[in-house]
Every structure is written in C-alpha cells, then in structure tokens.
Amino acid sequence: MNALLEKQIQVIPHLDGKPEMLVCKDIRKVYPTPKGDYVVLDDLQLSIKQGEFVSIIGHSGCGKSTLLTMIAGLNEISGGNVIVDGSPIRGAGPDRAVVFQSPSLLPWLTALQNVMIGVKQVFPHASKAEKEEICKYYLDKVGLGNDFHKKATSLSQGMQQRVGIARAFALKPKILLLDEPFGMLDSLTRGELQDVLLDVWQKEQITAVAITHDVDESIFLADRVIMMTSGPYAKIGDELVIPFERPRNRKAVLEHPEYYDYRGYLMNFLNH
Amino acid sequence: MKTKSIKTLKFLGLGFLEPLIRMFSGEEPKKNASVFIKKTLFPIASMGLFLIIWHSGATALYNKEANERIEKARVEQGEEAAIAMEECIKSGDISCQPNTLPSPAQVYAAYKTLWNDHIEISDKKDKFAQKTAKTNAKRAEKGLSPIEYTGRxxxxxxxxxxxxxxxxxxxxxxxxxxxxxxxxxxxxxxxxxxxxxxxxxxxxxxxxxxxxxxxxxxxxxxxxxxxxxxxxxxxxxxxxxxxxxxxxxxxxxxxxxxxxxxxxxxxxxxxxxxxxxxxxxxxxxxxxxxxxxxxxxxxxxxxxxxxxxxxxxxxxxxxxxxxxxxxxxxxxxxxxxxxxxxxxxxxxxxxxxxxxxxxxxxx
Missing domain, CATH: 1.10.3720.10 (MetI-like)
Structure with missing residues (x-):
C-alpha cells in the first residue's frame, strides 16, 4: 500500500501543464428541516484540471449527487463557489453538459431530434446541414449510426443512454458531468457503454466528472478517484491518482499488476 | 399483413374483431373461435335480450294504460263507452291510442318515417336550389346574399x-x-x-x-x-x-x-x-x-x-x-x-x- 502512495506524486502525462477547469471552493449544502438544518456537504474543496477525468465515489446518500447537481447549476449552492474556467457559475448551462442516471430523452422525439435540440441551442448560427452533421457524428460515435430516426421510446435503456452521451458531447461542453450514468443498466451493457464513453472522451479531451458507486468503473474511467466521506458534513476524504496509460483497454487495465492494489485501496476506504 | 390489420382495428377501437381475423388466418382456430364467441356473440345476444325486455316492458305499459282508459270510460260514462273505447283501441285508431313507452317496432317505424321525411325534404331543397339557381346567380352579381331554403x-x-x-x-x-x-x-x-x-x-x-x-x-x-x-x-x-x-x-x-x-x-x-x-x-x-x-x-x-x-x-x-x-x-x-x-x-x-x-x- 505504501508503494502505491509513493507513486501518487507523479503527474499524469496528458494533464501536465494544463490549467484548472473546475474549482469548487468551500462548498456547503444545507437542507432546512423542521428539526433544524441538515448539512449535507461542508467545507468541500475540489480542483480539476482541463482534460482530466475524475470519478467520485462514496456511499449512497453521502451527497455526491448533490455535489454534481450543484456543479451543473441544477441545485442551489448554500455556501462557497463553483468556478468554471475562471468564472463562478450562475445557474445551469450547456457549458456543463449532464448525462443523467435515467436517460431522460424526450420520448416524443427521435434519437436525432433529441441531440439536435441541444445542438440548435449551442450552435444557433450553423446551417441546418452542419447541425445535422454534428448530431450524426456523435450518434455514430456512440454506435447508433443506423438508428437516427428511431423514436426514443423504441430504443432500449442502453441505447437511450448512448443517445444521452451523444447529446452531452454534441454540446461541446467545457465540463461533462455524469451522474451514475450506467447505474440503471445491466453489467454487460454497462461495460459496453464505459468503452463507448471513454472512446468518445479520448477524442474530445473534455474535462469530465463521473459519479459512481462502482469501484471498478471508477478506476477504469478516471485519472483520479475522489473518495467522499459519508454525510452529514460530507467532504473529500481521500483521493487516488490512477496512472494507467491512455487510451485504456479494459483487458490491459484488469491485467495491470497494480490494479488490485488500487482496487484494494478504494475498497479499504469505503469499508471504513 | 395480419398484425397490421389487427393493429389498425385496435387503433379504430374495433379490437373485438381480432379473434375473427386470427381464426380465419388459421391461427389456433378453436381457441380463437371461443374467444370470438365470448367477446362478440355474447354482446350480440345481450342486445337481443335487451330488445325482448324492452318489448315486453312496452307491451305491459301499453296494456296497463289501455285498461286504465277503458276503466275510466266505464266509471265516467258507463259500460257502453267502455266497450267503444276497447274497440277503438283494438282498431288502432290514432285518437284513442295509449300514449306510453313505444315498443321497438314502433321506434323502428318512427326511424323509417324520419328517414323518408329527410329524403323528402332534401328533394325539396334540391328543387328549390334548382329553381333559385338563376336568381341567386343574378343576386350574386349584384352583391346580394342568395335566397336560402327556409323550410323545416x-x-x-x-x-x-x-x-x-x-x-x-x-x-x-x-x-x-x-x-x-x-x-x-x-x-x-x-x-x-x-x-x-x-x-x-x-x-x-x-x-x-x-x-x-x-x-x-x-x-x-x-x-x-x-x-x-x-x-x-x-x-x-x-x-x-x-x-x-x-x-x-x-x-x-x-x-x-x-x-x-x-x-x-x-x-x-x-x-x-x-x-x-x-x-x-x-x-x-x-x-x-x-x-x-x-x-x-x-x-x-x-x-x-x-x-x-x-x-x-x-x-x-x-x-x-x-x-x-x-x-x-x-x-x-x-x-x-x-x-x-x-x-x-x-x-x-x-x-x-x-x-x-x-x-x-x-x-
């Protein structure tokens, strides 16, 4: 275990010299209840570099989803600041695309239209053909090249989540926020979608924050795993740099001699 | 083809014909026949039952009112008037018919009357339109509104x-x-x-x-x-x-x-x-x-x-x-x-x- 921590000093090559994209400063979240305030998050500090993939793990109810929705601007911040690319956020916006746990596609639209609705907002001056090209590019990337015109409701859960991923990337966001994106899928589909996600991410190099409670998923996806303590007054308990080389290959990661050290470290944190 | 027509039928709210289509396309004929009987023939049978109840109810009401009329005539005007009333009712004369719930046959007859009435009136309308076509054309030229049929x-x-x-x-x-x-x-x-x-x-x-x-x-x-x-x-x-x-x-x-x-x-x-x-x-x-x-x-x-x-x-x-x-x-x-x-x-x-x-x- 000590050998593992000694290595943590090293810098991940693809992040060398990159500026900070997301800074959470003194974040606090309080829910008022009849019995007094319930403090979910307290004094939470987080800093993520441009192009970094961070996953956040923690027990259910520790406030990791709360943190993510606050970064997205969908949840009010009780104290502190969320700073994206140098300026504090004001509400939600397409610069922070979200992939929700449930695909939340608009069921009356086709796959293409679901992506298009976002692209239209972000690229209002592009021609219709250009917009369509963007949509089709990302749908193709997530493996839906033949299903552009299928209604969202006629797609399986996994397919719908693929559209959700395409929709998020097509916004060309500064930060991609993933709220347990594969939580509702069976393990086979989950694996496939992790590959799809990493594949597109590798090309786009977008800063990404993924919430998960799956230890293997957090290692496979991230450059750095952030471990949150259990609430109330949750904060960041520990973090672990995952230096496996990119682009990643599931087999190579699983066969890496140190994989189980990393896994053990995370499991150890969660079990205490 | 079969699934498509079943889908269309269901969309139109005629889903009860589904077993019939399945039966004729040779799909489990026995099971579908029994489903068809349950889903379609029983409702039709219940319609028949409804007509029977209606008819007997209407007949009972008719008889009751007829008897009342005869009794009333007997009490007020004596035996002779009662017999006259009974005969009048039997003869089907309009003036003394009991006025109560009509029977299915009467309703059907009324339906035919209404239908014939409609044909007659639309005939009249057509003739009226032909007659007034020329005048209306002239009126239209002058910018006047056309003469319209104002009948019943x-x-x-x-x-x-x-x-x-x-x-x-x-x-x-x-x-x-x-x-x-x-x-x-x-x-x-x-x-x-x-x-x-x-x-x-x-x-x-x-x-x-x-x-x-x-x-x-x-x-x-x-x-x-x-x-x-x-x-x-x-x-x-x-x-x-x-x-x-x-x-x-x-x-x-x-x-x-x-x-x-x-x-x-x-x-x-x-x-x-x-x-x-x-x-x-x-x-x-x-x-x-x-x-x-x-x-x-x-x-x-x-x-x-x-x-x-x-x-x-x-x-x-x-x-x-x-x-x-x-x-x-x-x-x-x-x-x-x-x-x-x-x-x-x-x-x-x-x-x-x-x-x-x-x-x-x-x-």
Missing amino acids: PSFLDQIGTSLKTIAAGVLLAIFIAIPIGIIIGLSDVLRNSMNWLIQILKPVSPVVWLLLVFMIVKTLITDPDLDKSFIISAISVGLCAMWATLINTSVGVSTVDKDFINVSKVLKLSIGQNIFKIVLPASFPLIFTGLRITVSVAWMVLIAIELLAQSPGLGSFVWEEFQNGANDSNAKIIVAMFVIGIIGFLLDRIMLSVQNFMTFNKA
Whole structure:
C-alpha cells in the first residue's frame, strides 16, 4: 500500500501543464428541516484540471449527487463557489453538459431530434446541414449510426443512454458531468457503454466528472478517484491518482499488476 | 399483413374483431373461435335480450294504460263507452291510442318515417336550389346574399346542426382551456390563486351557464343577421365542458418529469422553447385525456342547452316532439335518444384514438 502512495506524486502525462477547469471552493449544502438544518456537504474543496477525468465515489446518500447537481447549476449552492474556467457559475448551462442516471430523452422525439435540440441551442448560427452533421457524428460515435430516426421510446435503456452521451458531447461542453450514468443498466451493457464513453472522451479531451458507486468503473474511467466521506458534513476524504496509460483497454487495465492494489485501496476506504 | 390489420382495428377501437381475423388466418382456430364467441356473440345476444325486455316492458305499459282508459270510460260514462273505447283501441285508431313507452317496432317505424321525411325534404331543397339557381346567380352579381331554403329542417339536418354546435363549443373550450391551463400550470402562485374560481365554476349547471351567456351575448351582439341562438349554445357548451381540459392541462404542465425540466435548464431553453418543445409535448397525454372528457361532457350538455336555447339541433328536436304529442312523437324521441347515444359513443371512440395516438409513454 505504501508503494502505491509513493507513486501518487507523479503527474499524469496528458494533464501536465494544463490549467484548472473546475474549482469548487468551500462548498456547503444545507437542507432546512423542521428539526433544524441538515448539512449535507461542508467545507468541500475540489480542483480539476482541463482534460482530466475524475470519478467520485462514496456511499449512497453521502451527497455526491448533490455535489454534481450543484456543479451543473441544477441545485442551489448554500455556501462557497463553483468556478468554471475562471468564472463562478450562475445557474445551469450547456457549458456543463449532464448525462443523467435515467436517460431522460424526450420520448416524443427521435434519437436525432433529441441531440439536435441541444445542438440548435449551442450552435444557433450553423446551417441546418452542419447541425445535422454534428448530431450524426456523435450518434455514430456512440454506435447508433443506423438508428437516427428511431423514436426514443423504441430504443432500449442502453441505447437511450448512448443517445444521452451523444447529446452531452454534441454540446461541446467545457465540463461533462455524469451522474451514475450506467447505474440503471445491466453489467454487460454497462461495460459496453464505459468503452463507448471513454472512446468518445479520448477524442474530445473534455474535462469530465463521473459519479459512481462502482469501484471498478471508477478506476477504469478516471485519472483520479475522489473518495467522499459519508454525510452529514460530507467532504473529500481521500483521493487516488490512477496512472494507467491512455487510451485504456479494459483487458490491459484488469491485467495491470497494480490494479488490485488500487482496487484494494478504494475498497479499504469505503469499508471504513 | 395480419398484425397490421389487427393493429389498425385496435387503433379504430374495433379490437373485438381480432379473434375473427386470427381464426380465419388459421391461427389456433378453436381457441380463437371461443374467444370470438365470448367477446362478440355474447354482446350480440345481450342486445337481443335487451330488445325482448324492452318489448315486453312496452307491451305491459301499453296494456296497463289501455285498461286504465277503458276503466275510466266505464266509471265516467258507463259500460257502453267502455266497450267503444276497447274497440277503438283494438282498431288502432290514432285518437284513442295509449300514449306510453313505444315498443321497438314502433321506434323502428318512427326511424323509417324520419328517414323518408329527410329524403323528402332534401328533394325539396334540391328543387328549390334548382329553381333559385338563376336568381341567386343574378343576386350574386349584384352583391346580394342568395335566397336560402327556409323550410323545416329534417332530422339529419338537426344532427348536422348539433355536430356543428359541439364542434364550435369544443374548439372554443380548447382555445380557452389549454392556454389558461398552461399559464396556471407554470406558476404555483397563479394556480393557487385561481383554484377557488375553478372549483366553484366547475360544478355549475349547464342551465345557469346558458343564462349567463345569454345575458352577455344579448347585450354584445345586436346584429340581427348573426345566428344568436347558435352562438349562445356554442359558447355555453364550451364553457360547461372546458373544465376537464383546463384542469388536466394545468396538472400536466405542473407535473412534467423533473428530468425533462433539467434537460431544458441545462440547454438554457428560452421560455417559449421550454413551453413548446418540452412542457407542452410532455403534457399531451394528460391534455388529450382531458379533451376526451371535454368532448363527452360537451355532447351531454349540448342536448340540454339546445333544448333550452331554442337553437336548432337534436335537443330542440326532442323538445318539439315532446310538445307536439303526435302519435309517434314518443317513438321519435326514442330514436333521437339512440342517435344521441351512438354519436356520443362514436365521438368518444374518435377521441380515444386521438388520445392513444398522442400518448408516447407506451413501451
């Protein structure tokens, strides 16, 4: 275990010299209840570099989803600041695309239209053909090249989540926020979608924050795993740099001699 | 082909024919035959039973009233008058027929009378149109309005008028209820402050609405060329029937899936885009459920309102027949009853199909 921590000093090559994209400063979240305030998050500090993939793990109810929705601007911040690319956020916006746990596609639209609705907002001056090209590019990337015109409701859960991923990337966001994106899928589909996600991410190099409670998923996806303590007054308990080389290959990661050290470290944190 | 035609049938609300199609295409003929018997033949048998009960009921009532008439004649005018009355009733003379619930056969005869009447009247109309064609052409050149047929409307014309009135009323309901429903659905404050008004106005009787509309329209519309009674009944129908749509729209709009709202927030959609691209489509299923209720309420209310507003249509037909008291008036009223029921049923089926079409949540 000590050998593992000694290595943590090293810098991940693809992040060398990159500026900070997301800074959470003194974040606090309080829910008022009849019995007094319930403090979910307290004094939470987080800093993520441009192009970094961070996953956040923690027990259910520790406030990791709360943190993510606050970064997205969908949840009010009780104290502190969320700073994206140098300026504090004001509400939600397409610069922070979200992939929700449930695909939340608009069921009356086709796959293409679901992506298009976002692209239209972000690229209002592009021609219709250009917009369509963007949509089709990302749908193709997530493996839906033949299903552009299928209604969202006629797609399986996994397919719908693929559209959700395409929709998020097509916004060309500064930060991609993933709220347990594969939580509702069976393990086979989950694996496939992790590959799809990493594949597109590798090309786009977008800063990404993924919430998960799956230890293997957090290692496979991230450059750095952030471990949150259990609430109330949750904060960041520990973090672990995952230096496996990119682009990643599931087999190579699983066969890496140190994989189980990393896994053990995370499991150890969660079990205490 | 088979699945497609079954799908179409189900869409049209004729799903009960499904086993018949399956049976003839050779799919489990025994099982489908028994399903067909259960689903289709039993209902038909129940119709027969209904006719039998109706017929015997009508006969019993007829006999009761006939006996009463004879007894009355005996008590008031003596034995001779009683025998005369009995013979008169037996002979089928119109002057002394018991006036009670008509039997199925009488209703069918009344139906045929109404149908022949319609053919006669439309014949007259055609002839009138031919006669006045030249004059009307001349009048049109001079910019005058054409001479119109002003004779008595046939039963089918009355149905047409009623359908026109309900269409106008429902359209009015849509144009009032959906926008208001969206506005109050979007704002908690507005919804709470409007709620008392909706809850109080919703159960108000059609008759009162009619009187209220009458008060206002009478003052507002002074142009004698406008069909005031049509306007009054259409507006009253709309006002009576719009509440289901209004409430369903506001509920639908206020309970849009939080995920969709989050999508809208992340994409920073403008208010207009948010309403037309997210909120409205998401509440379509509830809105169309409300519309279906609106249409069926509108049809029920329409008959009563026409009856009171003296505007032409099925309602006034029923009322006139009741006032008329002719030999076959009762039978004609029953014909109207069935026509009203069947049209109401068809309207509901149409709305059900539209509703199914607009509901996207089916897996």
